Amino acid sequence: MSEELKSAVGVPSELRGIINITYLNKENCKLTVKNGFLGIRAIVDKPDDPIAEAKESDKKVTEKENSEATPENKNLPDGKVEKILDRIFLSRAFPFDMPYEYISVLDKDKKEVGFIRSLDDFDEPEKQLLMQELKTKYYTPVIKRILSVKERYGFSYWKTECEFGEKSFTLQDTFRSIIKSQRPDGGERIFILDVDGNRYEIPSIEDLDRQSYKKIELYL
Numbered sequence: 650m651s652e653e654l655k656s657a658v659g660v661p662s663e664l665r666g667i668i669n670i671t672y673l674n675k676e677n678c679k680l681t682v683k684n685g686f687l688g689i690r691a692i693v694d695k696p697d698d699p700i701a702e703a704k705e706s707d708k709k710v711t712e713k714e715n716s717e718a719t720p721e722n723k724n725l726p727d728g729k730v731e732k733i734l735d736r737i738f739l740s741r742a743f744p745f746d747m748p749y750e751y752i753s754v755l756d757k758d759k760k761e762v763g764f765i766r767s768l769d770d771f772d773e774p775e776k777q778l779l780m781q782e783l784k785t786k787y788y789t790p791v792i793k794r795i796l797s798v799k800e801r802y803g804f805s806y807w808k809t810e811c812e813f814g815e816k817s818f819t820l821q822d823t824f825r826s827i828i829k830s831q832r833p834d835g836g837e838r839i840f841i842l843d844v845d846g847n848r849y850e851i852p853s854i855e856d857l858d859r860q861s862y863k864k865i866e867l868y869l
Contacts, residue, residue, distance in 0.1 A: 671763035673754060674770035678763070680778050681735070687782050688735040689754070693763055695730045732762060739782055745830045745840055748787070749780065789840070789848040790816065795861040804844075811849070818843040827868050839869070 671693045678691040725731060734756055742751040752765040768776045794810040805823040809816050820826040821844050828840045832853070841849040851857065854869065 672770075673763040673765050675772055675775065678771075680771075680775045682778065683735050686736045687778060689732065689737055689762070691732045691763060692725060692729050693732050695728055734762065737762065739779065739786060741783070741787065744787060745828060748783065752779070752783070787848065789850045792816075792841070792849050792851050794858060795864045798864045807841075807843075809849070816849075818845075818847065818849070820844065823868055827865075829869070 671691075673689070673691055677693075678689055681688040681690060736757055738755040738757075738759070740753040740755060741748060742753060749768045750766065752768070754762045754765060756762055765771075765779070768779050771779065790811040790813065792809045792811055796808040796810060796815070797806075798808075799806045800823070803821065805820045807818050807820065809818075818841075820841065826842045828842070830838055830840060832838055837854045839851045839854060841851070843849070854862070
């Protein structure tokens with residue numbers, strides 16, 4: 650992990666030489682699908698803390714690992730263990746600028762199992778599974794037109810036309826709820842976060858019709 654990335658994902662400077670990150674890829678990780686949920690079988694480093702490993706939540710995982718490990722995986726390199734999880738959760742480190750890079754993989758207790766540098770580190774079928782999981786979690790309707798924006802008591806009330814039809818939502822602290830991001834071609838797009846945590850996207854500020862742009866120009 651680069652110093653820039655360590656800083657960006659919140660690793661304290663005094664710990665950057667201590668914390669190790671397990672990077673997951675097609676060489677050490679196999680994705681599974683069970684009951685519609687995405688899971689993994691991955692070869693990861695054994696925990697350094699034997700006390701933490703003895704906790705009840707980790708005991709259940711260890712029992713599952715031992716019972717389900719295939720014979721060929723019982724002879725693992727020193728310091729390695731096979732992690733078998735029927736349910737994982739994905740979290741983007743850079744959700745706006747690098748949506749398919751630097752993905753944290755978490756277990757049901759939101760404990761990090763490993764880190765995916767890029768979805769390109771997996772073969773196409775598994776890459777598509779990861780991409781679909783991210784799209785489901787980070788579903789972001791595209792705003793085509795802005796019909797009205799009205800402010801009242803620190804909130805702004807938006808009426809828009811999205812890809813699926815009209816959609817109304819509310820922002821609190823409007824300026825902070827609008828995030829500008831540069832596209833690869835140099836243009837600008839914006840993401841809007843409403844009071845319920847939903848995300849909306851305007852893929853190209855330049856392509857907005859004049860009336861829509863005038864309604865949000867103040868916030869840009």
